[in-house]
């Protein structure tokens with residue numbers, strides 16, 4: 001049932017005595033909608049691609065839910081609005097906050113720190129101040145919209161202080177948090193000048209979810225080391241200032257997945273199958289098509305992949321007549337310097353390799369710096385004999401799972417970095433350490449030459465895993481555990 005949202009995120013602090021009407025709230029940095037670029041009026045929104053919203057939209061519809069998040073434009077305050085059965089509560093960010101909180105602390109401090117310091121994280125007090133301020137604003141918006149005893153599910157690294165702020169405003173709420181990216185080992189997390197505040201922020205939740213058991217263990221080790229917390233059976237007894245126990249926070253792994261049904265349905269659509277055929281034909285019907293699909297991010301190991309591919313061409317192991325690599329690199333965080341530099345590096349490499357190996361009729365690498373709709377992505381998955389996922393560190397990597405879900409005839413090979421969360425589940429992938437360029441070359445060669453029998457055996461086993469673990473199951477598992485956690489706490 002649709003309902004009216006009773007408060008506005010930009011209102012001053014929540015008093016702690018008024019309640020909103022939503023009994024299930026999701027809080028994430030971005031709202032699950034994008035503006036349609038050509039639309040002229042306010043109705044011009046469409047649902048963003050991605051599994052999270054697919055999994056949560058039905059829960060919202062049943063439970064009188066609302067979603068709190070930024071709508072993606074700076075210096076713009078929007079009223080709450082309704083879209084496809086969801087109440088959306090936009091949180092405004094100023095131009096400066098986009099720079100300091102989003103591009104700064106979230107994506108130039110936390111992102112590299114949590115991804116094995118592949119790029120050096122920067123620590124600036126002004127960024128930290130903005131991070132706290134914006135996290136307070138998200139917490140106030142959620143506090144104003146949540147009904148008494150509602151469930152609130154906070155998402156990802158941009159909002160790690162929200163659970164604590166929210167509990168301070170609304171101790172009646174049941175609060176969950178899920179971290180979509182890795183949680184680093186304490187030896188790396190130690191660098192963060194505000195490490196205690198971040199752990200305290202997360203411990204405001206009743207249940208803290210991570211992608212892998214390793215991330216969970218890293219977090220609990222950090223809680224012990226930096227806060228002196230006593231951890232038993234993945235639980236922390238969180239104390240008030242006077243030493244009394246305020247609540248029990250539990251940390252647990254919940255590996256996220258994809259909307260399997262959507263990918264499978266698209267993979268069976270005749271127009272998408274025809275499009276896949278067309279893609280192959282447009283590339284000159286080479287024996288092997290290899291595919292990489294990534295946000296243009298330094299964590300994805302795109303340069304390692306290109307280096308290995310370029311060397312295989314130089315060595316004559318592959319030729320442009322026999323093989324083509326399609327690399328989709330979707331634009332991301334383009335105002336952040338490290339991302340700009342990466343784009344130059346990747347495009348320089350592609351240019352050099354193509355310059356050396358292309359012929360008039362064949363290309364070594366078809367590089368595409370675009371966003372594509374999911375239909376085109378599935379056509380690419382169907383067209384590709386070999387999928388290359390070579391991330392240096394990745395919380396999960398849903399592209400790997402989508403490729404597997406699309407391959408209903410059990411053909412194709414998945415080369416998968418062992419540093420992705422997905423490697424925990426897709427054990428029959430061709431696993432690789434992407435830092436080892438010789439190893440990467442060997443595994444790409446093996447993927448190209450994989451026998452149909454072995455390819456089918458591996459794909460069947462991976463499909464069994466994916467088909468029984470979709471994103472809906474993930475969200476149900478998390479919400480059930482959150483429910484149980486709160487019940488345990490009440491006793």
Ligand code: G6P
Nearest residue numbers: 029030107156157180181332333
């Ligand atoms: C990762 C993060 C998400 C983020 C997405 C896109 O998957 O875990 O929280 O939304 O990247 O990045 P962006 O900065 O464009 O939101």
